[in-house]
Amino acid sequence: MIPILAWRNIWRSPTRSLVVIMAVALGIWAALSLSGFATGMMKSYVNNAIENSVAHIQIHQAEFLDEYKVEFHLADAGKVEQEVRNVEGVKALSVRSVSSAMIASSKGARGVMVKGIIPEDERMVSTLSEKIVEGDYLSNKGKNSILISRELADKLQVKMRSKIVLTFQNLDNEITSAAFRVTGVFDTGNTPYDQGHVFVRRPDLNRLLTGEVTTAELAHEVAILVNDIESIEAVAKELQEALPALKVQTYREVSPDLELYETQMQSVSMIYLVVIMLALVFGIINTMLMAVLERVKELGMLMAIGMNKLKVFGMILLEAVLLGVVATPIGLLLGYATITYVKNNGLDMSAYSSSLKNYGMAEIIYFDIDPSVYWQASLMVFITALIAAIYPALKAIRLRPVEALRSL
Amino acid sequence: MNVITTKGVEKIYNPDKIPVKALNGVDLDIEEGEFTAIVGPSGSGKTTLLNIIGGLDRPTAGAVEVGGQDISELSDNQLIDFRKEHIGFVFQAYNLIPVLTASENVEFVMLLQNQSKEKRDARVKELMEAVGLEEKMDKRPSELSGGQQQRVAVARALASKPTFVLADEPTANLDSSSTANLLDIMARLNKEENITFIFSTHDQRVIDRARRVVTLVDGQIATDERR
Incomplete structure (x- = not known):
């Protein structure tokens, strides 16, 4: 009642x-x-x-993460790649070489992270190829093409086909520079990211880092997408077991902000x-x-x-x-x-x-x-x-x- | 057998500021089955006496025994339970629960007593018939006349099978025929079921029907007449 x-x-x-x-x-x-x-x-x-660059899981040489020194590359990138592909749940991967560099045009200079990528592999892992607003996505025409963001192009006051110079330390700790031609402009919508990253083809970057002509094996980073987002931790654990010498991190560890x-x-x-x-x-x-x-x-x-x-x-x-x-x-x-x-x-x-x-x-x-x-x-x-x-x-x-x- | 005994009951309102002596040494015995009217001019202490007998108020001095138990010693919560089991109330303004139907109003106290559904239903039916409202079981108070509401109130007061029923000016808001009807019902219940009724009233029609009339003046019993 x-x-x-x-x-x-x-x-x-x-x-x-x-x-x-x-x-x-x-x-x-x-x-x-x-x-x-x-x-x-x-x-x-x-x-x-995740889509722009971090992917679900990344693998590095542990020391590389401290200062991004190019000498801390994956010892045998080809073997690492093979190991990663063998792990169940891995959907796609992109092997990158990475170097911090100074990018300069006639109007200015900035510090950036240069990522050397295999465009076809990268396409499977990140949405960079969909974010091209001008030019193309590192289509294989000539040496030393570079992909920069709209933001950076504005800062450096460069346009398509402009030449810009990248300067960085090579594996022998010597300063080396090379001219790249802007063949594409991207815009991910993330300003801080866009201002801080440029993309070149991995052989181009490796050649400058090592001073050798063909060094496709040099790499610092493997970015991995998994099939099921819920399985990230499990896949990461398995990768870590397969690659005990390297550091396997989920996106949460790579970007603690996430x-x-x-x-x-x-x-x-x-x-x-x-x-x-x-x-x-x-x-x-x-x-x-x-x-x-x-x-x-x-x-x-x-x-x-x-x-x-x-x-x-x-x-x-x-x-x-x-x-x-x-x-x-x-x-x-x-x-x-x-x-x-x-x-x-x-x-x-x-x-x-x-x-x-x-x-x-x-x-x-x-x-x-x-x-x-x-x-x-x-x-x-x-x-x-x-x-x-x-x-x-x-x-x-x-x-x-x-x-x-x-x-x- | 006495159902109520008061001994030297005094009630002083505002003892600290401007003391008002509402009751000044009331000794009263009410026997089982009595039909008692407590009368007297306004301010003579009728309602105060009823409140004290009913366990709604406490005497400043003196003792109130109901069925041999001194109720002035009970805590507030014990008094609530005591009222639920022993006392039926009929108020001047009916005071039914407006959102419950007539039969639910009657049933309510039995629910508080945790009585079974069968018992409640049977008692509700019996009481609604006794007060002549078996046709109005499902009406809400707002759909009933004043007289009908007061009859529901009487049925409610009896639902718990109380030791006695206290009615504070029950006919004050009723017309002549409703008053006569209500008094008939109460007199019959008194006679047939030996229910003890105690009224406070000004109403000559009630006084005429009472079998005992206690007159209060200035908080004291002036006359006590059994007929």
């Missing part, structure tokens, strides 16, 4: 109850949408990073929820307090005829929880609809894209959400309603029947 009583009580003032129900539902919707936005943004950032992002999302969603629920607490307190204060006489009567304080307390709590129970599915549904829609259609943030690009974010955000956020939101509403009802419920049980009965 008390649940029935509580349920009917909340519909005594339908408008008042509906207002608080809509407030809670909108709160859930907002929390889910914000969480969807943040998670979508995170995923776009992580996926961009892991930070991923792990932060849970807490960010939680913070959104908590902040919104905190605001809702006051809405619910207000509603429940009104519900108690306008029923003083009735509550007095209930206690007079034998309803004990625990039951009165429980009834008020239950009324608040029932408001939440009505509101939660509405909010979840609204949130789910919003997230699903934006997941499929995307939210165009291009009006803010220049600042987003500076942080390596995509221009169009596709919402995404960890399904656990749905039940977290539901649980939070339940807790919020309970907390918010405590004060009104205390107020109710502190009534003295003899006085309450006399009130109007």
Whole structure:
């Protein structure tokens, strides 16, 4: 009877109850949408990073990671490549040679990371080939072609077919320079990345690093994509066992910022929820307090005829929880609809894209959400309603029947 | 057998500021099956006495025994349970639960007593028939007249099979025919089921029907007349 009583009580003032129900539902919707936005943004950032260059797993000589010194190359790149291909779950790989360098045009110079790639292999691992906005993707015409980003081209004030000079230390620790011709311009949408990376064909870079004519075997980095994103850790473990002398890292280890992002999302969603629920607490307190204060006489009567304080307390709590129970599915549904829609259609943030690009974010955000956020939101509403009802419920049980009965 | 015994009951409101002595040494015995009206002018202490007998208020001095138990020693929660088991209340303003139907209102106290569904249903039916409202079981209080609501209130008061029923000015808001009807029902229940009724009232029609009339003046019993 008390649940029935509580349920009917909340519909005594339908408008008042509906207002608080809509407030809670909108709160859930907002929390889910914000969480969807943040998670979508995170995923776009992580996926961009994975697709642009990091891939799922990278293999290096351990010392190479400290200072990117070219001498710490993979001892036998061909054998490493073969070992990697033998591991189950590996979808594609790209063997790269890497060197830090100074890139200079007649108008300026900058420090960059030069990646020597086999274009066909790289195409399987990164989306670089799809990000070409001018020229082509290191198609094999002549020596010393270079792919630079739109950002860098603007900084250096170079155009297609311009000549630029790369200067770096070779394996003998001697400074060496070579002229490259810009044959393609790319734009990944990630400004910091674009400004810091250029791509050349691996034999071209190797020749300069070693001073020899054909040294396709020299490499510093193997970038690997796996078939199933869930199996990254397992594949990495297997690779590490196959290649004990080398350092195998997942993208989370290669770019700790990515892991930070991923792990932060849970807490960010939680913070959104908590902040919104905190605001809702006051809405619910207000509603429940009104519900108690306008029923003083009735509550007095209930206690007079034998309803004990625990039951009165429980009834008020239950009324608040029932408001939440009505509101939660509405909010979840609204949130789910919003997230699903934006997941499929995307939210165009291009009006803010220049600042987003500076942080390596995509221009169009596709919402995404960890399904656990749905039940977290539901649980939070339940807790919020309970907390918010405590004060009104205390107020109710502190009534003295003899006085309450006399009130109007 | 006495169901209620008060000994030297005093009640002083505002003892610290402006003390008002509402009851000044009331000694009263109510026997089982009595149909008692407590009368007196406004401010004579009728409602205060009823509240104290009903365990809603505590005396400043003196003792109240119900069925041999001193209820002034009970805690608030014990008093609530005590009221639930022993006392039926009928209020001047009916005070039904507006969101429950007539039969649910009657059933409510039995639910608080954890009685079984079969017992509750049977008792609800029996009581609704006794007050002549078997046709109005599923009506909410707002769909009933004042007289009908007060009859539901009487049925509710009896649902828990209380030791006695306290009715505070039960007819104050009723017209003549409703009053007569209500009094008929209560008199019959008193006679047939030996239920003890105690009223506070101004209403001459109630006083005329009472078999014992206790008159309070200035918080003391002025006359106590058995008919």
